[in-house]
Amino acid sequence: MSFLMKNEIENKLMNKNTKPTSMRILVYDFLDSQNVALSLSEIENQFENADRITIYRTLKTFEEKGIVHSIQENSTTKYRLCEDDCNENTHSDRHLHFYCKICKQTTCKENVTFADHPNLGFRIDEVRFFAKGICENCLDETLQ
Template structure:
């Protein structure tokens, strides 16, 4: 994705497009798995850990990434277009593979919509541990 498109995307979400934010967004855009702060930091070997952390937290607040809690660690993955500051629409399964360690969004497995309730759900953690398709094939 080119820099101008990323800047437009960040501006649309009311995020100032600094160089680090552009780099982190572009890095995450090319990933299909959720990554921890350490994994992201290792890619940007000369970047400050705090700057990357603040970038991720800003992205999460503005609906650009959602975080997945796994074994006392947060992993981050880009949101779909319909997430915003008010609501993250990541009501799907997050699968953590016990073999390769990758965490992926499984959007084909969704949490059923809860209708006619007198409360508001703001956050749900829907995750599973198992073996992903790639690792399962390698086992056979």
């Protein structure tokens, strides 16, 4: 990780009222390089010498501060970086979380969203918008 990248991550964490510890910077950097949501075990496997509890606490802090959002998949929780407009009061992950039954990956589909309906007479704070199927990559492979 370059010095510039480390400074950018530190600034992002501080902007979310989160102290930029070494582990938080490493976890953020790793999650930022991923295209899919990952479980605690999958994240832990990337950090051989790190304590599982430290990584778990890092993810929970990130979730509380609006840095990651969690996706419930049966009995597994997966994590993905939030967009910059999320914060500790409001997560704006109102997009589809898609699980592929073939490659077993969970991705965020930001182009498929659950829109607000302000005239309903109530406020929605969180939406769990989840679907299972076959992703575009696996679908292309099955058609060949």
